[in-house]
Amino acid sequence: MNHILDINNISLKYSDKLILQDISFAVAKGEFFVIIGPNGAGKTSLLKILAGLEKISHGCVKVRGKNIRDYSRRTLSQFMAIVPQQIEIGFPFSVAETVIMGRTPHLGILGMEGKDDFHMAREAMEFTDVAHLADRKLHQLSGGELQRAVIARAICQQPEVILLDEPTTALDPAHQLKIMDLMEKFRREHGTTIIMVSHDLNLASMYGDRLLLLKEGRVVKTGAPGSVLNKLLLEESYGCRMQVDESPVGQVARVTPIPAKFLPVHEQNQ
Amino acid sequence: MPIGRKIVLITLLLGMVLILISIIAISAGSAGGHFWETLAILKGKGVSDHATATIIWQIRLPRVLLAAAVGGTLALGGLVFQALLRNPLAEPYILGISGGSAIGAIMAMLLGLSYFPGVALFSFTGSLLVLAFVTALAGTTLGSSMLSRDSLLLGGVMMNAFCAAVIMFLISMTRTFQVQHILYWLMGDLSRLQNNQLPILLVVLPCFVVIFILGRPMNLLLLGRETAAAMGINVKNTVLLLLVITSLMVSIIVSLSGLVGFVGLVIPHIFRLLLGPDHRLLVPACILGGGSYLIICDLLARILPASGEMPVGIITALVGAPLFILLLVRRTA
Numbered sequence: 001m002n003h004i005l006d007i008n009n010i011s012l013k014y015s016d017k018l019i020l021q022d023i024s025f026a027v028a029k030g031e032f033f034v035i036i037g038p039n040g041a042g043k044t045s046l047l048k049i050l051a052g053l054e055k056i057s058h059g060c061v062k063v064r065g066k067n068i069r070d071y072s073r074r075t076l077s078q079f080m081a082i083v084p085q086q087i088e089i090g091f092p093f094s095v096a097e098t099v100i101m102g103r104t105p106h107l108g109i110l111g112m113e114g115k116d117d118f119h120m121a122r123e124a125m126e127f128t129d130v131a132h133l134a135d136r137k138l139h140q141l142s143g144g145e146l147q148r149a150v151i152a153r154a155i156c157q158q159p160e161v162i163l164l165d166e167p168t169t170a171l172d173p174a175h176q177l178k179i180m181d182l183m184e185k186f187r188r189e190h191g192t193t194i195i196m197v198s199h200d201l202n203l204a205s206m207y208g209d210r211l212l213l214l215k216e217g218r219v220v221k222t223g224a225p226g227s228v229l230n231k232l233l234l235e236e237s238y239g240c241r242m243q244v245d246e247s248p249v250g251q252v253a254r255v256t257p258i259p260a261k262f263l264p265v266h267e268q269n270q
Numbered sequence: 271m272p273i274g275r276k277i278v279l280i281t282l283l284l285g286m287v288l289i290l291i292s293i294i295a296i297s298a299g300s301a302g303g304h305f306w307e308t309l310a311i312l313k314g315k316g317v318s319d320h321a322t323a324t325i326i327w328q329i330r331l332p333r334v335l336l337a338a339a340v341g342g343t344l345a346l347g348g349l350v351f352q353a354l355l356r357n358p359l360a361e362p363y364i365l366g367i368s369g370g371s372a373i374g375a376i377m378a379m380l381l382g383l384s385y386f387p388g389v390a391l392f393s394f395t396g397s398l399l400v401l402a403f404v405t406a407l408a409g410t411t412l413g414s415s416m417l418s419r420d421s422l423l424l425g426g427v428m429m430n431a432f433c434a435a436v437i438m439f440l441i442s443m444t445r446t447f448q449v450q451h452i453l454y455w456l457m458g459d460l461s462r463l464q465n466n467q468l469p470i471l472l473v474v475l476p477c478f479v480v481i482f483i484l485g486r487p488m489n490l491l492l493l494g495r496e497t498a499a500a501m502g503i504n505v506k507n508t509v510l511l512l513l514v515i516t517s518l519m520v521s522i523i524v525s526l527s528g529l530v531g532f533v534g535l536v537i538p539h540i541f542r543l544l545l546g547p548d549h550r551l552l553v554p555a556c557i558l559g560g561g562s563y564l565i566i567c568d569l570l571a572r573i574l575p576a577s578g579e580m581p582v583g584i585i586t587a588l589v590g591a592p593l594f595i596l597l598l599v600r601r602t603a
Contacts (some may be wrong), residue, residue, distance in 0.1 A: 050369045053496055077502030088494040090356055091547040101490055105502030111486030111550070157501065 003065075004029045004161060004193050005050060010059030012217075019045050021216045023059070029160075030191045032184070034204040036228075037214030038238050043197040044085065047163050047213065051082050063161075077105035081154035085165040085197075087146060089138040095149045096134040099125055102156030125149075125154040126180055144175035151179065155186060163197055164185075164196040168203060175198070180207050201255040205229055205247070213237055219269060229253040241267075273550060280551055284558035288338065289352045289560045295337075295569040296330045328465060336463045337568040337582075338561035339471040340527045341537075345560025346481060347520040347543075348534030350512055353488045362520045362534035365513075366424035369433025370400030371524045374456050376440050378446060387463045389455075390525040397521040400429050405513065410412055422513075433581055443575075458530030458583030460568050467526060477519040484512055485550035492547065532587040533560055536594045543597050563590070 005027040012068040015233040027033045035043050037051050039100075048054040049061060052068045057233050061068040064126040068076070081102065103113055113121075128148040138146060147167055154162050156214045165181070168176040180203055189203040204211055204225065211228040213220040221228050231244045240257050247254035294326040297308040311323050312331070353365070357565030363369075374396025408421040441452060487508045490498035495505045520534075537560040539550065545551050567585040573582065 048496075051500060053499055075503045075504040077500060080500075082497075082500040084497055084500070085492070086494075088492075088497070089494045093489075093492075093547055097546075097548065098493075101493070101501060104486065104490060107486075111482060113272075118272075198406055 004063065005195075006062040006219045007050070008060045008062070010049060010056045012042070012049065012054065012079070013057040018217055020049070020056075023214075023217075023219055024163070025212055025219065027193060027195060027224050027234060029193055030187065032187060032207055032209045033193070033195045033212070034208035034210075035195070035197045035212045035214060036199070036201060036204050037220075038113040041214040041237075042217045043214055044165055047082075047165050047197050050078050051080060051163050051185075053082075058077050071097065074105050077157065079158075080121060081157040081162050083147075083150050083154050083158035083162065083164040083167055087138075087170075088152055089146075092137045092139065094135050094137055095125065095130055095152075096121065098138060098149055099130075099156050105157065120158070121152075121156050124152040125153060127186070127223040129178075143170050144172075144178070147171065147175075147179060148182070148193055151182065159192065161193045161195065164194070166197055166199060168198065168200060176203065183207075188237070193194040201234070202247075205253045208252075226253055230257055277551055277554060280545070284555060284562070288558050288562045288565075290318060291565050292334045292338065295334050295565045296326055298569055298573060299397045302603035306450075312589035320436035332465050332468055333460060333462060333568070335468060335471065336460055336567055337565045339474060340460065340523050340530055341533050341564025342478070342557040343474050343519050343523045344530060345556040345563070346478065346553065347516050349549070349556045350481060350488070350516045350537035351491060351534075352538055353549060354509060354512055355423050357419075357423060358539070359535070362516070363430070363524075363529065364535065365399035365422060365517060366404045366429035366433065367397045367517060367520055367524060368529050369430040370519060371397035372437050372529060373433055373440070374455060375525075375528070376437060376452050379451055380440065380444065380453070380462065386464060386467055386526075390467075394521050394525040397466065397517075397524060398432065401517050401521070404429055406407070411478040455579050456541050457529045457581035458586070459581050460527055460530075460571075461579055463526060470522065470526065473522055474519045478553075479516050480515055481512065482550070482553045484508060485548075485553050488512070488549040489547070497591070527581065528581075530564070530586060531583045532563055536590040537563055542593060543601055567584065 002175045003026040007025050007185055010020060010023050011018065018104050018122060023046065026188070032037055032064065035046060037043050039108070045054060049056055052061075052071065063071065063076070063080070068265050100113055100117060102124070103117040104111065107113065107117070120149065125134060128151050130145060130148045130152055133141065133145060133149070133252055138149065143147060151167070162183070167183075171179065183194050183196070184207060196208075208225050210223060213228050213233060214220045220237055221230075221233055229244055234244065234255065238257070241263060243256045244257055245256075293305060293308055293312070294505055296312070297305050307322070308326060311326050342363050347524070348360065351360040351362060351364055352358060354360075371393040374392035374394070375389050377396075378392035378583055381388075383389060383392070404422065405512060407425045437456075441449060444452065457580075487498065487503045489507070490501055490503050495509075499505045525546040539561055541552050541555045564582065564586070566581045567589060570585045570589070571580050571582040
């Protein structure tokens, strides 16, 4: 059994509203798994459930074959790291201070870092190319630098699984690729499982091993990018016209949402 | 520099400052005594003058110890609440401690109870009742995400406002000679302590230790509760433990000293400006620095008036506000 995560029939309710319903899938060790779907589909909630940060109303999440509820926060954090969608930078911590916080689940009760911890933080910062910003305060960073600092913190946690919530949304194309290449490289070098929520269907297509398409709290389809990025499925899920063809740069699907003004005249008013 | 060495260094440095200031404060006063003489008496040597030794041992030393405990506890309380509520205006009384304890204390005074244990006990009880109400309120209004910081904050502010109205009503019904007692208590007054009450102060020491151990989790909580949880912190237990311990130690201190203001607000900010946001450094710094600061303020409150003393709460803000503004200006310049 090579599944690091097994999600079985889970549902999530907020008061009476069903956010997620009957979701089942499994993620293999070392897989690059991307969760896609329109706004409000429940992607972030699903990611939080995988991280054990959200209690499910029904079903069961197994991590390494054991129910996620049977892990303490500390144990779970020793092999699972999260890069959240929003990063709070209210207090003026420096990049180095932030990155080394990732060592928390591995430290003793007094929470004092040793030489090894500093070394790991250093390596993580070098890996994500923020070592030269070590003494900079978080609020002095650009979007791309901040995202790389937070990823360094996640890496510093030495996780087997990294969960990322829309890590590229606010970045320009070059920085998007830089973040994605970093994750891909880290996975190759360490065999880490990457689970990412993304709005960018083309990044999902180019980097994902498998995709999961979510709509209104239900799984529409799980599978290889080529099978999930299907014109009809996407159009129905997102509610806009799409063109799907093969990307000129490689054998991956390319998705182009089509604005109304480019549609044939008789379809424009639909 | 590794954080461990930094902590030791800051603790030693501020510890020495605290001891030095204590000895100066013990030396000063109407009944003579110089620095070296005081030191000799404290060491148990050179008891040339029995009266001076008695004053030092029985009056000034306990007073300085009380000031150190009150200052350290309030500064630490402010630090914890500013982190938990992620609000720079938070101070140790913000969850309703001031209102609850003041009503308790004033009622005890109106009933003609003795300052100790009567007033202290009433004040402690009042403070705990309000705290229990505020935390229960924050717990029920948000159900699952219990102890949300906004509902805690708003609940506390509302309770304090309500209590302030009750306090003013009580004062308006009071005869003149009692009003001064009440006002002194509300402004914070260290002159009422008796030596047999000193051991109560020891209760705050284990609270200091627990809060120091929770320094790193507090750092993580500043990044948001979910992020803290994602890095292995049991957020609910940590927040609850910090709330309970901090409230308890502040309530105990307030029941002995009245509402000494401003220390809890300004000392954490001063050290955050000087040392950065790491709570493993800030916890010992606030305890020792807050203690030193209140000893100085209490000394000024004792020696500045030509006769008698003024409430120490006046000095804390009179000195603290300009000091903080100065630091802020120099920092931004």
